[in-house]
Amino acid sequence: AQSVSQHNHHVILSEAASLELGCNYSYGGTVNLFWYVQYPGQHLQLLLKYFSGDPLVKGIKGFEAEFIKSKFSFNLRKPSVQWSDTAEYFCAVKRSGGFKTIFGAGTRLFVKA
Amino acid sequence: NAGVTQTPKFRILKIGQSMTLQCTQDMNHNYMYWYRQDPGMGLKLIYYSVGAGITDKGEVPNGYNVSRSTTEDFPLRLELAAPSQTSVYFCASSSGTAPFEQYFGPGTRLTVT
Numbered sequence: 001a002q003s004v005s006q007h008n009h010h011v012i013l014s015e016a017a018s019l020e021l022g023c024n025y026s027y028g029g030t031v032n033l034f035w036y037v038q039y040p041g042q043h044l045q046l047l048l049k050y051f052s053g054d055p056l057v058k059g060i061k062g063f064e065a066e067f068i069k070s071k072f073s074f075n076l077r078k079p080s081v082q083w084s085d086t087a088e089y090f091c092a093v094k095r096s097g098g099f100k101t102i103f104g105a106g107t108r109l110f111v112k113a
Numbered sequence: 114n115a116g117v118t119q120t121p122k123f124r125i126l127k128i129g130q131s132m133t134l135q136c137t138q139d140m141n142h143n144y145m146y147w148y149r150q151d152p153g154m155g156l157k158l159i160y161y162s163v164g165a166g167i168t169d170k171g172e173v174p175n176g177y178n179v180s181r182s183t184t185e186d187f188p189l190r191l192e193l194a195a196p197s198q199t200s201v202y203f204c205a206s207s208s209g210t211a212p213f214e215q216y217f218g219p220g221t222r223l224t225v226t
Contacts, residue, residue, distance in 0.1 A: 044217040051212040105155040
């Protein structure tokens with residue numbers, strides 16, 4: 001069965017530190033990839049997505065992610081985090097042609113001011 | 114344009130009671146989804162629908178039922194509530210076309226005691 005693994009469940013960083021959150025998936029075919037973010041008390045919203053083309057995608061608030069097909073990975077990065085980036089981040093994968101999107105367990109990021 | 118709306122925001126049920134969680138979207142999306150979010154578990158798909166009159170089970174459908182009589186509405190029914198159904202429930206919708214982004218509602222926090 002298709003699965004999504006997020007390597008870190010909790011991450012604590014100081015402001016201005018660099019961030020990289022790992023995401024690996026198990027499906028071998030063509031996929032659509034997403035990172036969603038859930039700020040405290042809010043609902044999930046899209047951070048960025050990969051559909052096709054350039055494997056390095058840029059999203060809102062300075063986030064980017066790189067799709068490495070050979071590694072089945074879609075890691076999220078940000079060069080310098082801010083206190084306002086404190087949130088839970090979910091990696092998600094949709095098999096091309098399928099109806100369902102599978103979500104990872106999430107990574108809780110806390111940024112110290 | 115309200116997006117995806119859910120009611121109620123909070124609910125406490127006694128074991129064995131039933132209730133319906135309401136979900137409505139005004140984006141004319143064909144695809145709609147119900148997820149439950151438990152701490153450290155990410156989002157698990159309960160049911161989904163690809164159009165009015167068409168529904169299918171997700172990863173964790175037991176104890177739940179859905180219907181989709183209109184494009185806009187996708188209610189989730191809990192029969193005979195159990196403590197294991199204590200969770201936060203999110204409804205989401207998608208156009209069903211690239212890039213397949215999902216739009217989430219604000220969630221319903223349900224406690225079964």
